[in-house]
Amino acid sequence: MATRRSLLKTLSMLPLAGSLLGTEWLHGQSISKTVLEPGARNFFKELGLRTFINAAGTYTSMTGSLMHKEVTEAISYGATEYVNLDELHDKVGERIAELLGCEYATVSSGAFGAMTIGVAGIMAGMDNEKVAQLPDVTGLKHEVIVQESHNIGYTHALLNAGAKIINVKNTKELEKAINSKTAMLWFLNANTESGPIKHEEFVALGKKHGIPTFIDCAADVPPVENLFKFTKMGFDLVCFSGGKGIRGPQSAGLLLGKRKYIEAARLHTPPRGTTIGRGMKVNKEEVLGMLVALELYLQRDHAKEWKMWEDQIKLISDSAKSVNGVETEIHVPPHANHVPSLKVKWNQNIIKMTPSEARNKLKNGHPSIETVGSDKEIGITTWMMEPGQERLVAQRLKEVLSNF
Numbered sequence: 001m002a003t004r005r006s007l008l009k010t011l012s013m014l015p016l017a018g019s020l021l022g023t024e025w026l027h028g029q030s031i032s033k034t035v036l037e038p039g040a041r042n043f044f045k046e047l048g049l050r051t052f053i054n055a056a057g058t059y060t061s062m063t064g065s066l067m068h069k070e071v072t073e074a075i076s077y078g079a080t081e082y083v084n085l086d087e088l089h090d091k092v093g094e095r096i097a098e099l100l101g102c103e104y105a106t107v108s109s110g111a112f113g114a115m116t117i118g119v120a121g122i123m124a125g126m127d128n129e130k131v132a133q134l135p136d137v138t139g140l141k142h143e144v145i146v147q148e149s150h151n152i153g154y155t156h157a158l159l160n161a162g163a164k165i166i167n168v169k170n171t172k173e174l175e176k177a178i179n180s181k182t183a184m185l186w187f188l189n190a191n192t193e194s195g196p197i198k199h200e201e202f203v204a205l206g207k208k209h210g211i212p213t214f215i216d217c218a219a220d221v222p223p224v225e226n227l228f229k230f231t232k233m234g235f236d237l238v239c240f241s242g243g244k245g246i247r248g249p250q251s252a253g254l255l256l257g258k259r260k261y262i263e264a265a266r267l268h269t270p271p272r273g274t275t276i277g278r279g280m281k282v283n284k285e286e287v288l289g290m291l292v293a294l295e296l297y298l299q300r301d302h303a304k305e306w307k308m309w310e311d312q313i314k315l316i317s318d319s320a321k322s323v324n325g326v327e328t329e330i331h332v333p334p335h336a337n338h339v340p341s342l343k344v345k346w347n348q349n350i351i352k353m354t355p356s357e358a359r360n361k362l363k364n365g366h367p368s369i370e371t372v373g374s375d376k377e378i379g380i381t382t383w384m385m386e387p388g389q390e391r392l393v394a395q396r397l398k399e400v401l402s403n404f
């Protein structure tokens with residue numbers, strides 16, 4: 001039990017503590033009404049946290065993306081009633097599968113969680129003893145073959161389930177690596193360009209050898225078509241991040257594909273307790289938030305949004321180029337973060353400042369602006385900004401580059 005002294009100390013740390021102490025609290029009223037009035041508190045300010053304009057992109061460290069009001073409303077709604085967690089997942093899985101024209105789907109704990117439960121489902125199937133056995137893979141098919149150039153670290157999600165990664169360089173090595181312990185073939189869409197085996201051939205190799213294929217598409221909307229394309233192409237499992245381009249909850253994601261594998265993957269998730277996925281719970285609020293974010297994303301006018309991003313990038317590019325010595329390049333990455341993007345560089349004999357120094361000035365200025373970059377350039381995207389912020393970024397970038 002809290003003593004009165006510690007209670008007063010705690011209360012004094014809350015905003016509006018004066019009024020609470022003065023009247024309401026002492027008369028025994030609940031604090032929740034006064035303190036938790038929506039919009040009444042600036043939580044990040046209270047915590048002494050810097051908020052910023054996100055000119056970088058969907059970075060995990062920068063908390064991904066911002067959710068639309070419809071999504072946060074779905075989340076708030078979810079918090080008001082009890083439902084059975086499995087029944088909710090069943091219904092939402094069916095709804096998402098219908099929306100995306102695939103066999104089945106489930107809301108996962110991010111793309112990373114989707115990979116862990118996906119491979120676990122493939123390894124253990126519908127056998128509850130095997131489910132409980134993981135991450136011990138004794139007696140189970142557990143090797144996952146990956147193109148070496150695709151193995152940039154996200155395969156750790158597969159290791160978490162007990163799988164072993166086998167790296168191969170090309171088709172010949174891949175076929176040679178297949179044996180009675182092979183569980184799955186895994187593809188990283190972001191690195192399509194750097195691996196010799198492309199999508200269709202990869203899927204065909206899986207079918208030829210009777211081995212399921214999984215594609216990580218975490219950061220691969222836009223284009224919206226990708227939500228449909230890879231399940232149609234024949235990948236058995238496909239995952240997306242919830243909190244990147246789809247702008248759902250950052251800790252949610254989508255696992256799409258073959259029903260038998262997704263049903264098996266679900267056996268590793270809560271409410272079931274003795275599983276490797278018990279810690280990868282997706283609460284009802286985020287399940288609803290993910291569904292609504294997806295619905296909104298599918299309804300969006302993607303061509304119009306693209307045009308807006310192009311205009312925003314051009315505005316920022318023109319503003320930067322108006323400074324003597326600055327050069328810009330507009331580009332669109334072919335896979336992953338496939339959006340209009342800007343590179344800004346300059347002659348450092350004219351503008352005596354490194355890109356890191358300029359990025360720090362943007363970050364530490366008002367408003368704070370986060371960018372990406374290297375020792376050669378600043379990288380900017382606008383898709384994670386609120387409309388209008390592009391003007392502030394254009395202005396601040398020009399100011400920073402003009403004052404060295």
Ligand SMILES: *Cc1c(COP(=O)(O)O)cnc(C)c1O
Pocket residue numbers: 060109110111112113154188190216217218219240241242243250252253
């Ligand atoms: C972001 C990302 C992940 C992790 O996705 P989460 O939704 O954060 O779990 C996995 N793979 C790739 C390629 C990513 O970009």
